Amino acid sequence: MKFGILVNEGPFTHQASDSAYLFAKAAIAKGHEVTRVFFYHDAVNNSNKHSAPQSDDRNLVKLWSELGTEHGVDLVVCVAAALRRGITDDLLAEGFNISGLGQLIEVGIEADRLVTFGD
Amino acid sequence: MKFGILVNEGPFTHQASDSAYLFAKAAIAKGHEVTRVFFYHDAVNNSNKHSAPQSDDRNLVKLWSELGTEHGVDLVVCVAAALRRGITDDLLAEGFNISGLGQLIEVGIEADRLVTFGD
Amino acid sequence: MADDYDDDDDGPEVVKRFMFVNRKAPYGSIYALESLEVVLISAAFDQDVSVVFMDDGVFQIKKGHDTDGINMKNFSKTYRALDGYDVEKLYVEAESLAARGLTEEDLIVDVEVLSSSALSDLMNSQDVVISA
Amino acid sequence: MADDYDDDDDGPEVVKRFMFVNRKAPYGSIYALESLEVVLISAAFDQDVSVVFMDDGVFQIKKGHDTDGINMKNFSKTYRALDGYDVEKLYVEAESLAARGLTEEDLIVDVEVLSSSALSDLMNSQDVVISA
Amino acid sequence: MSNDIKMLHTVNKSPFERNSLESCLRLAKDGSAVLLIEDAVYGALLNTSVSDQVAARTGNLRVCVLGADLNARGLADKPLIDGVEIVDYGGFVDLACEHDTVQSWL
Amino acid sequence: MSNDIKMLHTVNKSPFERNSLESCLRLAKDGSAVLLIEDAVYGALLNTSVSDQVAARTGNLRVCVLGADLNARGLADKPLIDGVEIVDYGGFVDLACEHDTVQSWL
Numbered sequence: 001m002k003f004g005i006l007v008n009e010g011p012f013t014h015q016a017s018d019s020a021y022l023f024a025k026a027a028i029a030k031g032h033e034v035t036r037v038f039f040y041h042d043a044v045n046n047s048n049k050h051s052a053p054q055s056d057d058r059n060l061v062k063l064w065s066e067l068g069t070e071h072g073v074d075l076v077v078c079v080a081a082a083l084r085r086g087i088t089d090d091l092l093a094e095g096f097n098i099s100g101l102g103q104l105i106e107v108g109i110e111a112d113r114l115v116t117f118g119d
Numbered sequence: 120m121k122f123g124i125l126v127n128e129g130p131f132t133h134q135a136s137d138s139a140y141l142f143a144k145a146a147i148a149k150g151h152e153v154t155r156v157f158f159y160h161d162a163v164n165n166s167n168k169h170s171a172p173q174s175d176d177r178n179l180v181k182l183w184s185e186l187g188t189e190h191g192v193d194l195v196v197c198v199a200a201a202l203r204r205g206i207t208d209d210l211l212a213e214g215f216n217i218s219g220l221g222q223l224i225e226v227g228i229e230a231d232r233l234v235t236f237g238d
Numbered sequence: 239m240a241d242d243y244d245d246d247d248d249g250p251e252v253v254k255r256f257m258f259v260n261r262k263a264p265y266g267s268i269y270a271l272e273s274l275e276v277v278l279i280s281a282a283f284d285q286d287v288s289v290v291f292m293d294d295g296v297f298q299i300k301k302g303h304d305t306d307g308i309n310m311k312n313f314s315k316t317y318r319a320l321d322g323y324d325v326e327k328l329y330v331e332a333e334s335l336a337a338r339g340l341t342e343e344d345l346i347v348d349v350e351v352l353s354s355s356a357l358s359d360l361m362n363s364q365d366v367v368i369s370a
Numbered sequence: 371m372a373d374d375y376d377d378d379d380d381g382p383e384v385v386k387r388f389m390f391v392n393r394k395a396p397y398g399s400i401y402a403l404e405s406l407e408v409v410l411i412s413a414a415f416d417q418d419v420s421v422v423f424m425d426d427g428v429f430q431i432k433k434g435h436d437t438d439g440i441n442m443k444n445f446s447k448t449y450r451a452l453d454g455y456d457v458e459k460l461y462v463e464a465e466s467l468a469a470r471g472l473t474e475e476d477l478i479v480d481v482e483v484l485s486s487s488a489l490s491d492l493m494n495s496q497d498v499v500i501s502a
Numbered sequence: 503m504s505n506d507i508k509m510l511h512t513v514n515k516s517p518f519e520r521n522s523l524e525s526c527l528r529l530a531k532d533g534s535a536v537l538l539i540e541d542a543v544y545g546a547l548l549n550t551s552v553s554d555q556v557a558a559r560t561g562n563l564r565v566c567v568l569g570a571d572l573n574a575r576g577l578a579d580k581p582l583i584d585g586v587e588i589v590d591y592g593g594f595v596d597l598a599c600e601h602d603t604v605q606s607w608l
Numbered sequence: 609m610s611n612d613i614k615m616l617h618t619v620n621k622s623p624f625e626r627n628s629l630e631s632c633l634r635l636a637k638d639g640s641a642v643l644l645i646e647d648a649v650y651g652a653l654l655n656t657s658v659s660d661q662v663a664a665r666t667g668n669l670r671v672c673v674l675g676a677d678l679n680a681r682g683l684a685d686k687p688l689i690d691g692v693e694i695v696d697y698g699g700f701v702d703l704a705c706e707h708d709t710v711q712s713w714l
Contacts, residue, residue: 001705008269008370008714010129012203013161013400015646018440019620022676026697032705041272041370042132042161048205058441061205080275084131086167086180086210101279108366109252109283113704116712117620118370119399120599127401127502127608132268134540137308138514141570145591151599160404160502177309199407220411227498228384228415232598235606236514237502238267259711261631263516265574266541293631294516297544300576307570307590314576333634338518339549339580358635362612367711391605393525395622397680398647425525426622429650432682439676439696446682465528470624471655471686490529494506499605519627 003027004111005037006104008118010045011060012053017046020117021063028071036074036107037064039096041118044082047075049093061093068095076103122146123226124156127237129164130179131172136165139236140182147190155193155226156183158215160237163201166194168212180212187214195222255286257361259369260295264314265305269370270298271313276368278316281323288364289320290357291349292331296338299330301346317347331357387418389493391501392427396446397437401502402430403445408500410448413455420496421452422489423481424463428470431462433478449479463489507602508533514540514608517552522607527555532562535597537589539568546572548581560585568594613708614639620646620714623658632713633661638668641703643695645674652678654687666691674700 005024009016024034039046051061068075075096077087082098089098108114124143128135143153158165170180187194194215196206201217208217227233258277264270280287291299298317305312320328328349335341335351342351352360361367390409396402412419423431430449437444452460460481467473467483474483484492493499511530517523523538523545530536536559538545545556546567556565560583569588572578582588589597598604617636623629629644629651636642642665644651651662652673662671666689675694678684688694695703704710 003704006368010161010204015398015440015442016620018442019645022441022697023700027701027704030698030701032701040276041268042129045164045204050205050207050210052202052205054203054443057203057443081272083171084173084176085129085164086169086171088169091169091205101276102282104276104368105256105280105283105285108256108368109254109285113710114366114368115618115704115710116368116370116714118712118714122598125500134266134308134310135514137310138539141309141591142594146595146598149592149595151595159408160400173311176311200404220408221414223408223500224388224412224415224417227388227500228386228417232604233498233500234512234598234604235500235502235608237606237608261628261714263519263541263544263575265571266514266516292635293627294519294541294544297575302576302579303574304576304578305574308574310574312574337551338544339547339553354634358637359612361635361711362615362637362640364613364709367709369712369714393522393608395625395647395650395681397677398620398622424529425521426625426647426650429681434682434685435680436682436684437680440680442680444680469657470650471653471659486528490531491506493529493605494509494531494534496507496603499603501606501608521625 001032002111003032003034004107004114005034006114006116007037007039007043007046008041010042011051014119016117016119017043017060021060023115024067034073035111036076038104038107039077040081040104044077044085044087047077047087047093047096048091050091065093065095120151121230122151122153123230123233124153125223125233125235126156126158126162126165127160129161130170133238135236135238136162136179140179142234143186153192154230155195157223157226158196159200159223163196163204163206166196166206166212166215167210169210184212184214253285254365255363256280257288257290257364257367259290259367260298261293261369263294263297265308265310273370274313274316277325278323281325287325288327288329289325290329292334296330296334296340299345299347301344314346329357385417386497387495388412389420389422389496389499391422391499392430393425393501395426395429397440397442405502406445406448409457410455413457419457420459420461421457422461424466428462428466428472431477431479433476446478461489461492510597510601510604511536512604512606513538513542516541517545526607527559530563535564535566535601537566537594537597539571543567543571543575543577546582546586547577548583553583557583566597616703616707616710617642618710618712619644619648622647623651628713633665636669641670641672641707643672643700643703645677649673649677649681649683652688652692653683654689659689663689672703
């Protein structure tokens with residue numbers, strides 16, 4: 001089955017990004033495909049490569065990057081939300097790309113299921 | 120009277136930063152002093168100089184910078200919260216500085232009132 | 239960066255039933271505004287779009303917003319522009335209105351007011367539900 | 371960047387009554403963890419510190435957290451370390467516990483359980499109240 | 503208590519969505535002030551499912567609401583609970599000065 | 609309705625703090641599934657002020673709770689409402705597959 005995932009919150013502040021990541025991993029482990037994760041609202045902050053949590057804490061930016069590159073998941077950061085919040089191309093961690101809101105509707109159309117994680 | 124202000128949320132996503140800014144401006148207009156604004160949790164994102172909201176929207180990062188430089192308000196971004204969220208010295212808009220949580224307790228001790236704005 | 243709007247011609251051919259559920263008050267957080275931006279974009283994809291206002295979401299379409307005093311953009315007129323984007327199916331939950339002391343007269347756009355039960359039926363006919 | 375901890379010697383001489391009010395559940399959001407970090411720092415300033423757990427904040431000190439399955443740091447043991455920082459005044463609102471089906475036995479630290487009314491009196495004797 | 507101080511409580515969340523106004527009203531001591539800002543201004547409206555809860559305390563609390571937030575939400579034409587005062591940002595600052603401690607119910 | 613599909617509803621907020629579980633239970637149609645994750649897992653507990661509200665729907669809704677979030681919050685030793693199923697992340701994925709549409713109550 002093809003999954004699309006919508007994440008609405010930044011890393012750390014809310015559990016949404018953690019839950020979305022664990023859901024994506026579990027789906028892939030079961031043989032499903034996660035075609036795209038769309039980062040909207042504060043979730044654009046998930047792409048900030050300078051994020052440096054304490055060494056005994058999880059690093060969500062890195063985890064998303066790895067998921068994206070290892071499993072071909074398209075990690076899309078919404079351009080309008082990113083502009084407002086100061087997330088520029090220079091800040092993007094590996095695997096993330098900035099694109100338009102149309103990418104969210106598109107994955108809603110093309111995926112079998114769209115699952116949202118937010119606050 | 121001396122005010123300290125604690126802001127807990129980033130710009131745009133929650134109204135907290137707007138309310139804190141308007142409160143600070145009103146306090147200064149009434150002849151009070153705002154000694155320090157402490158940016159904790161996601162509020163560290165208020166300092167990101169790349170924030171580029173639409174032209175007909177307010178630019179909170181710029182508004183805080185101006186308030187800081189024009190009225191000598193100390194704009195402190197919490198170092199621990201900033202590290203987690205990828206806010207580095209390179210990203211800081213004018214007037215902001217990164218420092219420790221002790222600066223929050225200190226303003227709580229030294230100010231006549233500490234007012235918190237959050238989610 | 240890609241263009242914010244896709245051309246109609248490039249869109250996939252499938253038509254799905256998309257429902258956008260608005261449950262949050264405006265201005266206190268950005269969800270109302272940014273969710274409206276998604277609805278507008280969806281119009282370019284020729285899908286079957288419904289927009290629901292329930293719980294505090296009904297306050298998004300309260301008449302008479304005046305944001306001068308809080309230094310924020312008043313986006314409430316954009317709801318009236320939805321019609322021009324062929325987004326015509328706007329629904330409000332009756333129970334949410336009543337609990338908040340509001341009636342249809344208070345709303346800036348024409349909507350269909352549904353009971354919880356009728357709204358529940360409508361939700362159960364959608365392919366994609368997006369809420370924030 | 372300044373050091374995260376200030377030396378006691380540099381601190382101001384005033385002693386104020388600081389109350390930290392925790393009303394949010396742990397893990398679902400970061401407020402519990404980052405608020406605990408503020409409490410720990412406050413200990414370095416020799417102030418009169420109280421910590422209150424009420425509403426969903428009482429879940430912060432529920433025994434038996436095991437975060438392996440959600441890939442997050444389990445910080446609940448840090449509440450037990452507060453004592454070593456001379457943060458000894460921990461209060462819980464009785465009404466909050468009862469509504470959540472919890473008793474003192476469920477808590478990882480020793481606390482004083484207060485009625486809403488007694489807690490209200492305590493709040494009204496503070497110089498600074500910090501909540502998140 | 504002998505060392506009682508005067509408190510200003512601020513609430514910024516909708517009482518239809520969250521429990522913060524309810525908790526504030528439970529803990530706020532007679533003689534304190536409560537200021538409704540941001541999405542909490544909905545708590546000042548008459549004829550809603552939470553009006554009675556607020557009206558029950560207006561006798562022994564000073565309940566204020568921020569006019570800028572009321573207007574933003576299009577509530578200027580709506581009747582408010584008896585005894586609720588509208589203040590502007592300057593009034594918010596004055597309230598903070600007049601009370602010894604400000605507690606925010608987030 | 610003739611074109612009825614099967615829905616999975618997810619809720620992630622504490623029912624003591626917010627109204628999202630209440631709204632979900634009001635709108636979820638008989639035969640749907642509700643999955644409690646993150647801070648919503650508190651809604652699965654027996655003997656709380658919201659237990660009855662949830663228990664009233666377990667007869668006609670499939671109510672599940674994410675075990676990882678229960679354990680994180682130290683609730684492994686607490687009795688759950690009768691009929692509530694514990695699932696793991698794989699079970700969450702299965703639920704999403706078995707239902708046609710997933711709605712998140714945020």
